[in-house]
Amino acid sequence: LRLSQLLALPRAARPLAAHWVIDESSAVALAQRGGRHTRLGFFVTGATLYVLWNVTTLLGALGAEAIGDTGAWGLDAAGPAVFLALLAPMVRTARERVTAAAAVLLGLGLLPVLPGGVPVLVAALAAPAVLWAEGRRTPRPSEESPR
Incomplete structure (x- = not known):
């Protein structure tokens, strides 16, 4: 609801933008000064994550076993660390x-x-x-x- 007010998108664009309402795009949008910066932060973050998510999913499907044991890399801590980094400026x-x-x-x-x-x-x-x-x-x- 907060993003709807801040982004002030035309009615026709809202269903498309709704697909990018995720933690990361919301946090980046809310951290901006408002107006154009809020929309830019939201859409750049949403587009970047959309592309990277799909590319890395494809790479994982094609060769994830090549990196070995992901537990040994400590990748399980990456998600919470990113989430905390997104929240920290808002506290x-x-x-x-x-x-x-x-x-x-x-x-x-x-x-x-x-x-x-x-x-x-x-x-x-x-x-x-x-x-x-x-x-x-x-x-x-x-x-x-x-x-």
């Missing part, structure tokens, strides 16, 4: 930093004791937990003392 306020830190602590702390994928889901609870804690600290207007 600006103290609330966002606290939320990110709490999510990391929850995710990494529960990684050894929960089945795969579950720590990520639990880490998502960091956002409502931080908002709840922040709400408990902030006095409500009816609780403030008169001046």
